[in-house]
């Protein structure tokens with residue numbers, strides 16, 4: 234049987250290799266067979282008329298936590314919201330987290346470390362990266378590429394121990410090599426999460442050097458601090474890049490808090506200087522000011538290190554609670570944080586309690602309210618309001634922290650944030666974390682169309698073509714792959730057909746049911762139509778993209 238043929242006609246081609254040219258694209262099976270100004274249709278071919286539409290390579294998301302969702306069938310439903318943005322590939326294994334290896338004796342610690350990323354309880358059926366990839370093949374809605382997560386390797390080797398000895402270091406190195414041999418594209422670290430916080434720079438450089446010995450690898454990091462120690466933390470990743478001679482990617486660059494917004498200019502200058510000196514550095518960024526996280530992240534890590542139940546019991550007592558509040562009000566992170574108490578970013582210190590809201594909770598009466606306004610409603614101070622909600626929700630609720638990215642969400646002018654997005658080193662991303670109800674933040678619903686709407690159409694500060702390149706070939710370059718991210722003969726047929734005027738997000742900050750992005754009319758993944766005339770086909774055409 235010959236492979237199916239699909240002809241996309243009369244589209245406006247936009248990619249690294251095509252600048253607004255009219256052309257036809259012939260897809261044969263999984264690949265692009267040819268691209269030409271006109272291709273004569275033959276009988277039996279399927280046809281898509283793309284007149285007046287933009288035809289681009291399928292979009293690639295350089296920063297994802299899909300690792301924790303792709304093994305379960307529900308991922309197909311969770312990631313619909315990314316498909317509607319035109320995203321055909323996600324790069325997981327970020328911020329130090331990945332879903333392998335799984336050592337039996339570390340199961341409990343692994344779950345303590347990364348369980349919050351799961352959509353539901355789930356028993357891993359693999360021991361290492363190779364087995365994990367083998368299990369995914371044939372079950373994926375989108376293409377998936379992977380980094381190895383430093384924190385997960387460290388928990389497997391040493392649990393939550395602060396120091397790793399030489400044998401544990403050799404053990405982590407072996408696990409990393411195994412993962413790279415299986416097809417990972419490098420290493421990530423999450424230096425605000427224990428035990429990543431305990432790793433010193435030398436440990437990161439040593440592992441980055443191991444990664445560097447494999448081809449096409451890079452090192453990405455959730456920095457050690459995005460507030461008081463933001464500049465030092467950017468210097469640290471540049472040092473890793475310099476010493477290990479490996480490309481480095483700063484994960485979700487934005488500083489925490491309006492008072493740190495001015496630091497964007499400082500760290501961009503540091504990165505430009507490092508590039509001139511030969512360090513291949515870039516950064517990815519959130520699409521919106523403000524971010525969501527779990528409520529527990531507001532508190533000093535030591536206050537809940539004995540478990541959540543104990544924490545909830547402890548904060549009922551006034552003296553314990555008052556001490557927690559005192560530390561939240563006064564703790565300013567110091568550099569280097571691996572020598573301190575591991576508390577790298579105090580959200581109240583950098584963003585202010587008045588900018589912290591309940592985003593999602595079981596009790597709908599809390600949603601959309603700040604702890605200041607809840608306090609006014611109840612006739613108590615904001616801290617007592619916080620304690621009441623934490624106890625009522627058993628600390629299991631999401632908060633919205635305004636000012637992440639250096640500007641307020643609703644502010645009409647966002648100069649620092651805009652400068653970060655508009656800079657050529659920026660690669661946009663969708664850093665989605667689903668909670669157990671399946672809810673996600675604005676990012677997951679419309680980060681990419683938001684960039685096009687705000688910066689290409691409204692502000693007119695970015696051209697469409699370089700933005701499409703950020704969504705496609707710039708990510709392919711980071712991965713060192715040439716068969717995706719471009720409109721070229723022989724490439725995999727990951728293709729998006731966009732109605733550019735309607736390509737938009739529909740943000741609704743506290744809404745229970747946000748709306749999908751609009752404007753993606755057709756979406757092919759490996760030649761298969763995942764979105765056809767705007768509606769979704771429930772198929773699983775994705776591949777694991779292995780670094781070879």
Ligand SMILES: [Zn+2]
Nearest residue numbers: 328455484485
């Ligand atoms: Zn992160």
